[in-house]
Amino acid sequence: MNREPDWALWRSFAGVVEHGSLSGAARALGLSQPTIGRHVETLEADLGLALFERSLTGLKPNAAALRLYEPVQRAQASLAEAAILAEGAQNTEAGTVRITASVMISNYVLPGILAAIRSLHPRIALEIIPSDSAENLLMREADIAVRMFRPTQLELVTRHLGDIPIVPVAHEAYLARRGRPASLEDLWSHDLLGFDRSDAIILHARKLGHSIARGQFVVRSDDQAHLWELTKAGVGIGFGQLNLAARTPGLVALPIELDIPPLPIWLTTHRELFTSHRIRAIYDAVAAGLTAYINGATAPFSPR
Amino acid sequence: MNREPDWALWRSFAGVVEHGSLSGAARALGLSQPTIGRHVETLEADLGLALFERSLTGLKPNAAALRLYEPVQRAQASLAEAAILAEGAQNTEAGTVRITASVMISNYVLPGILAAIRSLHPRIALEIIPSDSAENLLMREADIAVRMFRPTQLELVTRHLGDIPIVPVAHEAYLARRGRPASLEDLWSHDLLGFDRSDAIILHARKLGHSIARGQFVVRSDDQAHLWELTKAGVGIGFGQLNLAARTPGLVALPIELDIPPLPIWLTTHRELFTSHRIRAIYDAVAAGLTAYINGATAPFSPR
DNA sequence: GGTTCTCTATTCATTTTTGAATGTTAAATC
DNA sequence: GATTTAACATTCAAAAATGAATAGAGAACC
Known part of the structure; x- marks a missing residue:
């Protein structure tokens, strides 16, 4: 038929x-x-x-x-x-909520926040999708997204939680070994940790009037988390979130003004999902947790 | 996942x-x-x-x-x-083509046409959907539709094959028994066969200035094919397609001008389907057959 | 008021679909 | 040039989906 x-x-x-x-x-x-x-x-x-x-x-x-x-x-x-x-349309409190965030946020910021959420909403399971490529909320690849840019789609409801300064960061051990750079000029003579492909930092330095070669970066990787671990290990000076450096024992945010644009943090979900009690609850909790992180008021974060 | x-x-x-x-x-x-x-x-x-x-x-x-x-x-x-x-997109000649048409066309006109098509295109199977409600070609409920009105959807390609006059029709046996109505006035005193619910004929008569009551219709039915069979059986005077009456032995189309708007015949298919060899072949063949029917040039139709 | 019709729910044997495992092949890598 | 990787194809046992049959229950009709 x-x-x-x-x-x-x-x-x-x-x-x-x-x-x-x-x-x-x-x-x-x-x-x-x-x-x-x-x-x-x-x-x-x-x-x-x-x-x-x-x-x-x-x-x-x-x-x-x-x-x-x-x-x-x-x-x-x-x-x-x-x-x-x-x-x-469903209004049960139980179920799963899927959150996507950048690798850095997922690995180093969310864990502490999620622990609190878990005890607050024990019946809601959480699924984290660490991804630096933007997942499609419209296709339901995630329920809630932490983004570093303002989403433009009309179907989404978004909230600007604040901005995170990006600063040069080094471990005390490195500074003890190589000295503490005091100025912008100093910085370029140090061992820098940077991206392999993305030329963002190089271009930015050039804009500041400093010629800087790729070779300057003694260790390169495209994996942000890996760069961060290198920084923590004292391999060189990396670039990272001020708030994260502040709460990581041993790490020092160098007070060198680089004029790197701060990272905006946007929390996003689908307009329709926003009516779900479950997702709304997690959305609010994540917003609270991230806001606390951005304002640097959270309890010290202990890396494993 | x-x-x-x-x-x-x-x-x-x-x-x-x-x-x-x-x-x-x-x-x-x-x-x-x-x-x-x-x-x-x-x-x-x-x-x-x-x-x-x-x-x-x-x-x-x-x-x-x-x-x-x-x-x-x-x-x-x-x-x-x-x-x-x-x-x-497919271009095989083999397969099935589904045609929908009104009950009257399906039962009394298509069979003769389809027989010819079958021998012309033996590898194409045909499926007929007799229905007086318009099937949705966009939903692929049929491939080709014979319609009594001009389809409006843009996605459809349609062709106006001609118009069929609607006239009062009676069987010779009835006329021999009850006499042959010569004028419009005469007609109203005869046994008329009409629709049960639809008041189309009554309203039309009223527009012509004739008062006509539902009781005038001695036998009523909503099934067009049934009314036609009643007409053929000499039960009364029915209203039907001139061309069909002409090719049915024993039936006589009464030369009484009623100003009933003629039935337009439209052949329709989907624009995309039109690129299919198979459907195009059947479309053309049905068009040829129906045109011949409308022009009254087909071989006499023999009812079973 | 009884009969018929049409609907949903349930059961169970059957059919269909599925996936783990394996084979095979070509490109990429060392 | 050997090795690894990632892809499609094939096989077969297991799991899942399906449908015929049946039961039950209200609505419509005579």
Whole structure:
């Protein structure tokens, strides 16, 4: 009677287009690779149409598949919206809330906050997604996001919690060994820890009138958390959040004005999710915790 | 990892909202009533939200369900669009084409045309959906529609094949028994066959300045095909398509000018489907057959 | 008032779907 | 050039979903 393919097939189809491989889609959708493969096969059979070019590096959508992907993507967005509406409509206190935040915030700031939240809301489970790439709240990849920029989407409700100064940071052991830089000029002669690919710091220094080469950075990494650990180990002078340095034993924030723009902290959730008691409770608690962190008024943080 | 409910559940959900019952949705989706019931159950559990009020007359969506239905409906439309795109993209000659037409056209006009099409395109299977309610081509309820009005949706490609006069029709046996009405006045004193609910003919007569009561219609029915069979059986004078009367042995179209607006015949398909060889072939063949019918040039039609 | 119809809920055997494991292949890496 | 990695394909046992059949219960109709 009804010839349209099962919706589940379209979902797998969208997953494969998005991730470029059966395995990738399987991981994302929580299914197995053979299952996704069969779904794609079935869909192609149902439609009487080849959709992907198989290769050992993945599945490449052909022109027809890309064309079909447009409406399927819209369907996906609509269903995500339905799921969000449903979440907002339920009013149970129990359940899970998923929070995404930058790696730094996730690793070094949230733990202390979450411990307090857990005892305050024991029936709500928490899931943290440490990620420096912005997860899509509209697709329900997370319920609450801590962002370093102002979200622009209208569907989101956001709150500016404050700004965190970014300053040069060093460990006492390093300073004892190499001396304490007193001025901006001094700083450039020290062992600096910086990003591998991102040239943000280099460009910023140049803007301040200082020529600084990549080689200046004695240890480079793209992993912020790793850089922070290096700083804590006294390998060199890193750049990090003032508040975090202040609460980390042994670390010293160097009083050198660099004019690095402070990091704004935005707390974000979906407008509809905001009506859910559960999510609202966690949202408020995270806001309180982060505000305390930003104002430097929290209890000293003890690194493991 | 991914908490969103399986898309198949949303499909069943939409079916239940649209049809008001598990059984109705099951029939429409080609699944069984227990399956749909379980889908709804699972969805409610996944969302942690009651969606329907169960009763013995069906399932009534609550406020939350109606709210959720909006985006789900959009998703449904998007997936239907994907299916249509897919159909248009495939270029095999084999497959099925579904045609919907009014009951009268389906029963008395199409059979002769379809026979010719079948021998012309033996690899294409045909499915006819006789229905006087307009099926939704956008939702892919049919591939080709014969309509009595001009479709307005932009996505459709339509063709006006011509107009069919609606005239009073009687069987020779009736005329021999009751005499042949010569004028409009005569007509009203005869046994008329008309609709039960629709007052179209009564209102039309009144517009012509003739008072005519419902009782005038000696046999009433809402089933057009049934009325036609009554006419053929000589029960009374019916109203029907001139061309159809002309090709039916024993039937006589009475030359009484009633100023009933002629029935326009529109052939319609989806713009994207039009790129499918298969559907294009059937579309053209049906157009040719119906045009011949409208012009009265087909071979005499023999009723069973 | 009885009968019929249509609905949901439940049960159970069957079918279908699923995924862990394994094989295979090509590109990337050391 | 050997090794590792990541991808798709295949197999088969296990799990899940499905539907036919049945029961029960209210609404509509004669």
